[in-house]
Amino acid sequence: MRGWDFFQNQILGMKWLNEVIGSGLSAIGLHISNRWTGSIQFFLYDVIKITILLCFLIFLISYIQSYFPPERSRKILGGFHGIWANMIAALLGTVTPFCSCSSIPLFIGFTSAGLPLGVTFSFLISSPMVDLGSFMLLMSIFGWKVAIVYVVLGLVIAVAGGTLIEKFHMEQYVESFILSAGKVDIESPDLTQKDRFIYAKDQMVSTFQKVFPYILIGVGIGAVIHNWIPEVWVEQILGDNNPLGVVLAAILGVPMYADIFGAIPIAEALLAKGALLGVVLSFMMAVTTLSLPSMIMLRKAVKPKLLGVFIAICTVGIIIVGYFFNFIQPIIL
Amino acid sequence: MEIKVIGAGCEKCGKLYENVQDAIKKAGCEAEVERVEDLIEIVKLGVMTAPSLMIDGKLVISGRVAKTSEIVKLLK
Secondary structure (H helix, E strand, O other): OHHHHHHHHHHHOOHHHHHHHHHHHHHOOOOOOOHHHHHHHHHHHHHHHHHHHHHHHHHHHHHHHOOOOHHHHHHHHHOOOHHHHHHHHHHHHHHOOOOHHHHHHHHHHHHHOOOOHHHHHHHHHHHHHOOHHHHHHHHHHHOHHHHHHHHHHHHHHHHHHHHHHHHOOHHHHEOHHHHOOOOOOOOOOOOOHHHHHHHHHHHHHHHHHHHHHHHHHHHHHHHHHHHHOOHHHHHHHHOOOOOOHHHHHHHHHOOOOOOHHHHHHHHHHHHHOOOOHHHHHHHHHHHHHOOHHHHHHHHOOEOHHHHHHHHHHHHHHHHHHHHHHHHHHHHHO | OEEEEEOOOOHHHHHHHHHHHHHHHHHOOOOEEEEEOOHHHHHHHOOOOOOEEEEOOEEEEOOOOOOHHHHHHHHO
């Protein structure tokens, strides 16, 4: 496993970067045993590491996503039935590009094509929660075991959530204008390889510009936690001593929205200070999956009751996953 | 030429609209630009992503902000 460890630690984790920064700081007279210097080292290392990962990941993922426009997903999903459709929907949600202002047209497009409500919701749940970016990011920060379990559980929540919504026969809670819209078959334009690279590059640049402030804030908070917050505080509220840590994390996380690249350094620091893995991951899931802007958008397409059920299913799912991660923490980390 | 800039009002949609205006000036052509922001209208067109661009009824940009230069090429 030595080759993989090297990949995990040096390529994904960029531990060498931490060493370089440490040496650099020592060379100008600052000792890393000093609290302030320790914070600076952590700050520089994390910001640079996350920025490099961000640029690389967004580019790669946007390129892959250019092959899966929603029109194509809709066509693919039309061919599946029952729980298979939910599973494929959850998988496609992972690779389809998603902007919150697309969620309503997409919802409408899927529904008017006759796709079952549950299938559309499996797609909507997995899209923000599970994506290639978070997968690779988690792999680099927490290791491949955590990353794979996270993705699998996220997909399970998406499939279960969608299936439940369908079992509750909530079609009546979709806004009527959507149900009366006819299906329009529209072909999305074909892209050349060059188009795809340009698209990927543009996504990388615009995401970087949008997310960089959050990375700085996230790493800043992480650095403060890393060097200034006593372990005892973290352990009491988020560690072994608090059986409700996961619930707390999920409930706090749901109304908040943070980009996953900004949330990761905070999660990393809390984990190092004794927070349980499940608490930290459920906070991250809650923060990225549900957000006020996307709920407001979704409300235009579905009535309050359905929206409420959607939020409840996501929250409960996240809580269950959180406890599961706490449980398997000893074997997986 | 009939151009439709489709999007339910997020900043990306605004950017695409700006780029379209720029492109029309640069290409120097006659075009009628319409902003489709109403969800029902977007549904009727069958568009599923935002922002998107339709020229004379054909979907040419789907779900992304195209640069002015790219739009100029499409207008010609």
